[in-house]
Amino acid sequence: MKKIIVFMSISVVTILYACSGGNNKSEATTDTSSTVAADNGNPSYDPNRGEGKFTKVDVSSTLDAAKAEAGSKIYNVKCGACHKLTDEKLVGPGWKGVTHRHTAEWIMNFATNTDDMINKDPKAQAMLEICLVRMPNQNISDDDARNVYEFMRKNDGVK
Incomplete structure (x- = not known):
């Protein structure tokens, strides 16, 4: 019985710590109209693009069914x-509407450069605070990232 009480106490403390806002965190800006400095002081960081190699992704108005x-x-x-x-959270956020919430560049950079995005991008950091689980690097290639993005568009109703 004592082991159960100790375990429950540790669990409650861990959950409370994880859910606390903490006063030592800096406020992330949500201004998407201009370039902002990330926590690392990088003034060239663009929160609309994300951190990575994809700076311009040509997205057709029609779906690429093969991709x-x-x-x-x-x-x-x-x-x-x-x-x-759906829009339901499992471990990570649901994918319904994701192509409306984020640019193709942001999604593809996040898929291929997960760790840097979580470390530098305010949107990725906000999602981590909600999900409480850091997305593992899935070693997604550039081509696979584009294919997944097209699948997300299909899921969002693009035909």
Whole structure:
């Protein structure tokens, strides 16, 4: 019985610590109209683009069905255990509407450069505070990231 009480006490303290806002965190800006300095002082950081190699992704108004199909396979292997295709949070956030909330560049940079995005991007940091689980690096290639993005567009109703 004592072990259960100790375990429950440790669990409650851990949860309270994880959920506390803490006064030592800096406020992340949500101004998406201009370039902002990230916590590392990088004045060239663009929160609309994310941190990574994708600076301009050409997105057609119509869906690339072949890429979306390839992205579906990647989702089933690497993404589906943590992300639902609805707006419901599983481990990570649900994917419904994700292509309306984030740019193609941001999504593809996050998929291929997860650690730097979580360390520098205010949107990624905000999602981490909600989900409480850091997304692991899935070693997604550039082509796979594009395919997953097309699959996300399909999930969001693009035809």
